[in-house]
Amino acid sequence: MGWFGTRRDVAPSRPPAASAPAPGPQRTAGTLWSDGFGRVGTRALQTLAVLAVLAVGVLAVMELTLVVIPVLIALVLAAAISPLVSGLRRRGVPSMLATWIALLTLVGLLSLVVWAVVRAVINQWEELAESASEGLAELQTLISGLPFEITDEQIGEAQEALQGALASDAVGAGALAGLSATANFVTGFFIMVVVLFFFLKDGPKIWEFLLRPFEGERYARGQRVGAKTVQTLGGYVRGTAIVAAVDAIGIGIGLAIVGVPLVIPLAVLTFLLAFIPLVGATLAGILAALVALVSLGPIEALIVLAIVVGVNQLEGDLLQPIVMGRSLRLHPLMILVALTAGTVLAGITGAVLAVPIAASLWGAVQVWDGPDTPARFARKKRPETV
Numbered sequence: 415m416g417w418f419g420t421r422r423d424v425a426p427s428r429p430p431a432a433s434a435p436a437p438g439p440q441r442t443a444g445t446l447w448s449d450g451f452g453r454v455g456t457r458a459l460q461t462l463a464v465l466a467v468l469a470v471g472v473l474a475v476m477e478l479t480l481v482v483i484p485v486l487i488a489l490v491l492a493a494a495i496s497p498l499v500s501g502l503r504r505r506g507v508p509s510m511l512a513t514w515i516a517l518l519t520l521v522g523l524l525s526l527v528v529w530a531v532v533r534a535v536i537n538q539w540e541e542l543a544e545s546a547s548e549g550l551a552e553l554q555t556l557i558s559g560l561p562f563e564i565t566d567e568q569i570g571e572a573q574e575a576l577q578g579a580l581a582s583d584a585v586g587a588g589a590l591a592g593l594s595a596t597a598n599f600v601t602g603f604f605i606m607v608v609v610l611f612f613f614l615k616d617g618p619k620i621w622e623f624l625l626r627p628f629e630g631e632r633y634a635r636g637q638r639v640g641a642k643t644v645q646t647l648g649g650y651v652r653g654t655a656i657v658a659a660v661d662a663i664g665i666g667i668g669l670a671i672v673g674v675p676l677v678i679p680l681a682v683l684t685f686l687l688a689f690i691p692l693v694g695a696t697l698a699g700i701l702a703a704l705v706a707l708v709s710l711g712p713i714e715a716l717i718v719l720a721i722v723v724g725v726n727q728l729e730g731d732l733l734q735p736i737v738m739g740r741s742l743r744l745h746p747l748m749i750l751v752a753l754t755a756g757t758v759l760a761g762i763t764g765a766v767l768a769v770p771i772a773a774s775l776w777g778a779v780q781v782w783d784g785p786d787t788p789a790r791f792a793r794k795k796r797p798e799t800v
Contacts, residue, residue, distance in 0.1 A: 650773055703716075
C-alpha cells in the first residue's frame with residue numbers, strides 16, 4: 415500500500431537500447447559525377463561530343479566543296495564590293511541596276527586580272543621554273559662550304575619538289591591558265607556568280623530571313639554579328655588587294671632596277687601570293703632571289719632579298735596598319751594556325767580563305783554581348799601586364 419492506494423508492481427526499468435549507427439552516404443550515380451574525377455569526365459565527354467560534331471561538319475564541308483567554296487568566295491567578294499552597291503543605291507540607282515553594275519564591274523576586273531596573269535606568266539612559266547631550279551643548284555654550290563652539313567640529297571629533294579611544283583599542271587597550266595578546262599571549276603564559277611548576284615541584291619534580306627527564329631537580345635546579337643562579318647571580310651579583301659598591288663609594284667621596280675629577268679611574271683606572282691598571309695610574300699621573295707642568283711649572281715641575289723625585306727617591312731609597319739585598320743586583329747600565331755588548317759582542308763583556296771574567315775569569327779566574338787562588349791570568355795578579367 416502506498417499513499418495513494420494499492421501498490422502496483424512496476425516493471426524494472428531497462429537501459430535504453432543503443433541506437434543503430436546512421437548509414438553512411440550512398441554512392442549513387444549522381445554523386446559519382448559530382449566529385450573531381452566526375453567533373454573531369456563530364457568535361458571530357460562534352461569535349462568529345464563537340465569534337466565529334468565539328469568532325470562531322472568538316473567532313474560534310476569537304477564532301478560539298480563544290481558548293482561550299484563558291485559560296486564562301488561569293489560571300490567574301492560580296493562583302494568587298496558591298497560599299498559600291500550601297501553607294502549607288504543612296505544616289506537613287508535602282509537596286510537591280512546597282513547590283514548588275516557592281517557584279518559586271520567585279521567580273522570585268524577579275525577577268526582582266528586573269529587575262530593579265532595568263533598573258534604575262536604562262537608564256538614564261540617554263541623559263542621561270544627552270545630558273546628557279548637552276549637557282550637551287552647554284553645555291554647548293556654556294557653553301558657546300560658552310561660549317562654545318564646540308565647533304566646533297568636534301569638539296570636535291572628540295573630542288574625536285576620546287577621544280578615539280580612550278581612545272582605541275584596544278585600550278586602552271588592549271589592555276590595560271592585558269593583551271594577553266596575542268597567541269598568542277600566551271601560549275602563552281604557559275605555557282606559563285608549566281609550566289610554573288612543574290613548576295614549583292616538581297617544580302618540584308620537573306621540575313622533577316624536567317625534571323626527569324628531569334629528575338630530580343632539574340633536578334634540584336636545576330637544583327638551585330640552580321641554587320642561585323644561584312645565589315646571584316648570587306649576590309650580584309652580591299653586592304654589585302656591594295657597591299658598586294660603595292661608589294662608587286664615595289665618589288666617589280668626593284669627587280670627591274672637590279673636587272674633581274676622575268677620581272678613581269680615575278681611581280682604578278684608577288685601580287686597573287688600576297689593574298690596568303692605571312693608565307694606568301696616570303697615565297698615570292700625566295701623565288702625572285704633564286705632567279706637573280708642564277709641569272710646575275712650572288713651579290714644581285716642578296717640585293718633582291720634586301721629589296722623584298724624592305725618592301726615587306728614597309729608593308730607591315732606602315733601600309734597594313736593604315737589600309738587594313740582594325741579589319742584583321744589576329745595574333746600571327748593564330749594566323750599561322752588558320753593558314754595551316756585551311757591549306758590542309760582545301761589547298762590553295764583554303765589558304766586564301768582561312769584567315770579572313772578566322773578574322774570574321776574573332777570579330778563576331780568582339781561584338782557578342784554588345785557593340786563594344788566581347789563575349790564573356792574574351793573579356794579582360796584583370797590587368798594584363800605581360
